[in-house]
Amino acid sequence: MELLQPIMLWGTLAIGLPILIHLWYSRKGKPMPWAAMRWLSEKEQQPKKGLKLDHLLLLVLRILIILLVAFILSKPFLPQLEKPIESTAVHLIEPTPALVEEFRFEIEQALEKGEQVYWMSEGLQPVESLEQATELTLDRNxxxxxxxxxxxxxxxxxxYLQPDGQYLELPTLVSPTEVSLYVSEQDIPKEGAPFVALAGEQVLRIEEGELGQSESVPTEGELVFEGPVSYKTENLEEQEIIFVEASLQAISEVYGLTFEAAPEEADSLVNIIFTDAIPAQGNENQIAIVKNTWGPAIQPNTYFMPTKLDKDESELIRSGRLPEFILEKWTEALNLKPQLQVSKQQLERIFKTSPKESAKKEANLNAWLIMLLLFLVLGERFAAFRKGV
Known part of the structure; x- marks a missing residue:
């Protein structure tokens, strides 16, 4: 037996109240004169000393009522009274051909048993054929x-999934039931990674965890940006503009990116904005670096700098890390991130099991206990009526 609210058992301490009441009641004596009382000696007329319980049956009934009420409030749960629930299996699979081939036997067994099998893609399509893995796009969200x-x-x-670190970036994954993970033991394939097209048929991509140039254009992968990177400075001092342009020149020399100043009216087409006020929301590839502003930014791809963009106040400029900061934030906006491979244990930790309200345990003895309580209350009232108290 389990008690879902065991703290309510502290209510059993209330049994002291009827005991004290009965002890107090037993000390009260009512003088009842009778005819032959005058013939008794004075010693014989003295009341007997000491305490004794009066109406013992009534006291026991009242104690039992208090104990039973506290027991009911503690919500007793008896697992033997619960009907066993027949569980069904549901399978969710990354539409990755290598992963599907690795777990082909398990997936085919699930399909033969008629279990629910879905692709982890947009719309969560049911698996009709394993060849669909080559046609669908993975959607972790x-x-x-x-x-x-x-x-x-x-x-x-x-x-069924690959050990991709991007799963760690998802919000907390709360499941109403336990989750069994089938994690691929193969390395994550490097092909298909996003890249930025540079001049001269070169690309900028993540290779072996680091951002760098590649001489060959990949045959697979997503092109996330092409062309010069436009930038704009608003309400910056002359010295600040010099530091910003020097930082962009350093990025261009190391990574091969081309930067060009955007015209004043082209706000929505600007990729990087250096300003002193939060700009209107631009395109998804746009970042904004706002000087002289504190606190976290609510608007996506907006970053606050607490100081001016000069050598006297900005630690980023004094340490020479402003180019690194600009490039890091812009590549994050492009989702140009390294493919981090994680372990099965790391993936298991992102899942949290929390039963839905309908699945939480409920006291299953209360109906019988309330019926017993009703009989005890009726018995106590009957005994009290008989005793005249």
């Missing part, structure tokens, strides 16, 4: 919604 809206507590979830 579908995973949190699937756990919250479509998965039930009587279902066992099996997830």
């Amino acid at each position: 579908a995973l949190p919604g699937f756990l919250a809206d479509q998965l039930e507590e009587d279902q066992n979830l099996h997830i």
